[in-house]
Amino acid sequence: MGSSFHKMIDGWYSFYSIKPDILDEIDFYRITFPQTEVGEKVGEKLTPNQQKIIEHIMENPYISAKELSEFVGISQRKIEENIAKLKEKGILRRVGPAKGGHWEVLD
Numbered sequence: 001m002g003s004s005f006h007k008m009i010d011g012w013y014s015f016y017s018i019k020p021d022i023l024d025e026i027d028f029y030r031i032t033f034p035q036t037e038v039g040e041k042v043g044e045k046l047t048p049n050q051q052k053i054i055e056h057i058m059e060n061p062y063i064s065a066k067e068l069s070e071f072v073g074i075s076q077r078k079i080e081e082n083i084a085k086l087k088e089k090g091i092l093r094r095v096g097p098a099k100g101g102h103w104e105v106l107d
Helices: 003-016 038-042 048-059 065-072 076-088
Strands: 021-024 029-032 092-095 102-105
Touching: 003 029, 003 048, 048 065, 048 076, 048 102, 065 076, 076 092
Parallel strands: none
Antiparallel strands: 021 029, 092 102
């Protein structure tokens, strides 16, 4: 397995407390990530864009707002507004400086 697989699997488990299902065959791997509503985890409803932001941050804690805007499909300004709301709700926090720091998804 590549090094990114264990990061995805560990990140998924640490956030959802559900282990992904891994099927390994001779010539392929299939990893199934069972989902729960992110809002259920934190006890309140999040918008679909906020859920996408959380998912992408879990995959890459060093992701920028510009990269998030490309993945989520909304403007960088809207990404920043959603991140501010997620920080207010205690779901997300920034560790370190704007350049060189990373995001942390809180339980």
